[in-house]
Amino acid sequence: MLKIGLNQEMVSRARKAAFQITNAFTWLFEGYTTVATERTVLRLMGIDGALKDGKPLPNVVVDHLVENSALQKGAAIWMANAMLKKGLTAQQVAEEVAYKGLDITQIPLASGEAILETLNPLVDKMLGHITAQKQKREELLAKYQPRPQPVIYVIVATGNIYEDVVQAKAAAREGADAIAVIRSTAQSLLDYVPFGATTVGFGGTFATQENFKIMRKALDEVAEEENRYIYLTNYASGLCMPEIAAMAAMERLDMMLNDAMYGILFRDINPKRTLLDQYFARMINAYAGIEIQTGEDNYLTTSDAVEKAYTVTASQLINESFALMSGIKPEKMGLGHAFEIDPELENSFSFELAHALLTKTLFPDAPVKYMPPTKFASGNIFKTYLLNAMFNFIGQLTGQGVQLLGMLTEAIHTPHLADRFLAIENAKYIFKAVKDLNQNLCLSEDSFINKRANEVLAQATEFLEKVAREGLFSAMAKGEFADIKRTENGGKGLDGVIMKDKDYYNPFLEIMKQELAL
Amino acid sequence: MSKNIIRPYGDTLNDGKMQLSFTLPVSCDALGKEAARKLLLQTGFDEAEITSMSDLAEGFTHFIAYAVTSTSVDISKIKVKVVETPVMTMEETDAFVAEHLGRKITVVGACIESDAHTVGIDAIMNMKGYNHRYGLERYHSFNAINMGAQVPCEELLAKAREVNADAILVSQVVTQKNIHIKNLTRLIELAEAEGLRDKMLFICGGPRISHELAIELGYDAGFGQGTYATDVASYIAITLAKQKAQE
Numbered sequence: 001m002l003k004i005g006l007n008q009e010m011v012s013r014a015r016k017a018a019f020q021i022t023n024a025f026t027w028l029f030e031g032y033t034t035v036a037t038e039r040t041v042l043r044l045m046g047i048d049g050a051l052k053d054g055k056p057l058p059n060v061v062v063d064h065l066v067e068n069s070a071l072q073k074g075a076a077i078w079m080a081n082a083m084l085k086k087g088l089t090a091q092q093v094a095e096e097v098a099y100k101g102l103d104i105t106q107i108p109l110a111s112g113e114a115i116l117e118t119l120n121p122l123v124d125k126m127l128g129h130i131t132a133q134k135q136k137r138e139e140l141l142a143k144y145q146p147r148p149q150p151v152i153y154v155i156v157a158t159g160n161i162y163e164d165v166v167q168a169k170a171a172a173r174e175g176a177d178a179i180a181v182i183r184s185t186a187q188s189l190l191d192y193v194p195f196g197a198t199t200v201g202f203g204g205t206f207a208t209q210e211n212f213k214i215m216r217k218a219l220d221e222v223a224e225e226e227n228r229y230i231y232l233t234n235y236a237s238g239l240c241m242p243e244i245a246a247m248a249a250m251e252r253l254d255m256m257l258n259d260a261m262y263g264i265l266f267r268d269i270n271p272k273r274t275l276l277d278q279y280f281a282r283m284i285n286a287y288a289g290i291e292i293q294t295g296e297d298n299y300l301t302t303s304d305a306v307e308k309a310y311t312v313t314a315s316q317l318i319n320e321s322f323a324l325m326s327g328i329k330p331e332k333m334g335l336g337h338a339f340e341i342d343p344e345l346e347n348s349f350s351f352e353l354a355h356a357l358l359t360k361t362l363f364p365d366a367p368v369k370y371m372p373p374t375k376f377a378s379g380n381i382f383k384t385y386l387l388n389a390m391f392n393f394i395g396q397l398t399g400q401g402v403q404l405l406g407m408l409t410e411a412i413h414t415p416h417l418a419d420r421f422l423a424i425e426n427a428k429y430i431f432k433a434v435k436d437l438n439q440n441l442c443l444s445e446d447s448f449i450n451k452r453a454n455e456v457l458a459q460a461t462e463f464l465e466k467v468a469r470e471g472l473f474s475a476m477a478k479g480e481f482a483d484i485k486r487t488e489n490g491g492k493g494l495d496g497v498i499m500k501d502k503d504y505y506n507p508f509l510e511i512m513k514q515e516l517a518l
Numbered sequence: 519m520s521k522n523i524i525r526p527y528g529d530t531l532n533d534g535k536m537q538l539s540f541t542l543p544v545s546c547d548a549l550g551k552e553a554a555r556k557l558l559l560q561t562g563f564d565e566a567e568i569t570s571m572s573d574l575a576e577g578f579t580h581f582i583a584y585a586v587t588s589t590s591v592d593i594s595k596i597k598v599k600v601v602e603t604p605v606m607t608m609e610e611t612d613a614f615v616a617e618h619l620g621r622k623i624t625v626v627g628a629c630i631e632s633d634a635h636t637v638g639i640d641a642i643m644n645m646k647g648y649n650h651r652y653g654l655e656r657y658h659s660f661n662a663i664n665m666g667a668q669v670p671c672e673e674l675l676a677k678a679r680e681v682n683a684d685a686i687l688v689s690q691v692v693t694q695k696n697i698h699i700k701n702l703t704r705l706i707e708l709a710e711a712e713g714l715r716d717k718m719l720f721i722c723g724g725p726r727i728s729h730e731l732a733i734e735l736g737y738d739a740g741f742g743q744g745t746y747a748t749d750v751a752s753y754i755a756i757t758l759a760k761q762k763a764q765e
Contacts (some may be wrong), residue, residue, distance in 0.1 A: 342649070425572075
């Protein structure tokens with residue numbers, strides 16, 4: 001059996017340091033909320049729809065509460081109070097705020113008990129719906145063939161959800177197990193989630209609840225015919241992390257890109273905003289049984305994949321620790337890594353194999369997610385196709401949970417229909433050809449691969465211990481992650497971070513925490 | 519045939535053999551195959567042979583074909599626009615700037631508008647550079663300001679004006695529906711409206727950008743795939759030195 005022997009003492013030290021880093025943020029999680037978190041609460045209470053200019057009703061209500069300095073109690077209390085006093089549904093109250101200038105902060109607050117009585121049925125209804133969606137997924141998974149390892153994951157990105165459906169169905173029939181609908185390129189920095197079905201996007205399609213619903217239905221149809229469950233993936237990242245997680249939970253998406261630090265480092269979103277948003281987003285994912293995936297591949301597209309391999313390991317451990325704080329179980333943590341070493345490097349394959357085994361061994365229960373070559377993919381599609389084959393070889397050999405297939409035209413355009421087919425054909429051939437090869441191989445203890453994996457682990461541990469000593473925010477401000485400097489009070493979305501009152505209440509968060517035993 | 523007049527080479531000079539692949543919205547059967555062959559013949563190819571077809575599902579089929587073209591090109595009649603300045607190393611550029619300009623060159627770079635992909639601008643500008651070529655931040659002779667992703671054209675121009683930039687570097691990676699053309703055009707139009715166009719060099723780059731396209735869009739230069747900081751730095755240094763000599 002192909003496996004590496006990791007220095008277990010080093011593994012414990014690394015995990016301990018990651019725990020110190022993430023558990024230093026209880027002050028943040030307990031003391032603050034965000035506009036995105038409160039919009040999520042309103043969505044979970046059943047508020048949907050948008051004004052003519054596209055502004056969603058949850059944004060209208062949250063902006064109204066911010067203007068009246070009332071959000072520190074949380075949106076749920078004000079909304080439930082208005083429902084109670086006016087005898088309206090949550091949607092109707094939101095519409096009165098939007099169209100009739102209703103000021104819900106001027107309605108005298110009812111007793112806590114009365115507000116809870118109004119809130120509880122709404123909370124039960126939505127959490128019941130999300131639980132039913134989770135059960136539906138589990139039933140379907142039990143009914144169809146078992147999950148393959150690795151899962152074949154491909155991307156569609158036409159900008160038009162109806163065109164995406166055609167391409168996604170074709171890919172699923174060709175052998176894809178998971179379909180990710182890439183978002184339109186600017187969406188991560190929008191402080192609202194667009195409404196309705198969309199047909200125009202750039203480099204991808206907007207994540208909207210209606211688009212989720214359309215794609216879910218299409219993939220369920222193909223799954224039925226193919227007798228294979230088709231996983232649907234989207235992105236709970238950017239300024240609307242928890243809102244998108246909530247929509248995904250309602251529409252039974254199966255996997256969500258949901259990294260604790262990606263938005264800070266690679267999208268310049270405020271660190272406090274990001275950590276707060278990921279905390280609630282991940283709790284929703286945990287509650288809904290959604291598998292999260294993290295974006296460690298980004299460290300390697302901006303830095304050298306050998307020199308900075310340890311940053312991937314360090315980030316995986318931080319992501320793991322934050323995920324545990326939100327109740328995500330290891331078997332739902334698709335921690336990320338990537339095949340990005342310069343193919344000109346001698347023995348690059350051995351390095352890649354060492355890094356892939358390190359990830360798999362550190363997180364044995366996690367469906368780790370392996371990202372394809374992008375940095376050294378070029379207009380030479382034949383060479384890129386070969387790189388993808390080597391990447392697929394390692395994916396099967398090391399038992400990755402999810403293999404995001406490389407496209408031979410990666411460096412040229414968003415995938416053409418045939419590019420995806422060729423990628424799936426490549427992966428299926430290799431996965432089958434080397435299916436049980438790892439059972440026949442073993443590494444000697446002094447092998448380069450074994451030493452290299454331990455070397456990266458040791459570097460990661462040292463780095464994590466340093467970050468634990470100085471604190472995550474201070475380390476980020478010094479540019480210690482990905483050579484990018486981010487300050488605690490810099491970046492986008494800081495004005496959406498709000499200190500909670502003593503009587504703040506988020507009913508969904510509280511009940512999820514209870515049920516997830518947090 | 520003159521040696522300037524050329525045709526594709528398969529395994530014999532001027533045999534005109536080309537390999538092609540494409541997808542048609544057609545079933546994967548004899549009819550589909552014939553449709554693919556006819557398409558090639560109508561495109562002007564001879565001896566079209568479909569060597570493989572694969573069912574892409576949902577009514578699409580992918581074809582791989584070989585065919586012969588009878589057309590040829592006369593390379594003596596072709597003129598291409600390329601960046602013609604020689605490429606210097608970082609040290610050579612620093613020395614060149616010290617000698618010919620005697621001051622630092624200020625460059626402002628960004629991925630403009632909707633584009634969030636900084637890999638290109640980072641490869642050229644960041645300290646680290648790409649593939650063992652340091653980025654402009656590392657150059658003694660450059661003051662490099664990388665504004666990062668999704669920068670509105672207005673902000674980029676405002677910054678360039680504020681720091682009195684010698685050059686603007688724009689990266690466009692996403693090219694779906696020709697969004698890069700729209701973004702690049704918008705920047706140049708705004709620069710012209712604000713009277714900045716002739717005050718600094720406008721340079722664009724990205725995997726689908728060529729020097730020719732850049733000139734066509736009103737830029738001074740364009741850099742495509744395989745470009746390093748050395749190419750861009752040399753071009754800027756030499757062009758500015760030439761402009762100074764002409765003043």
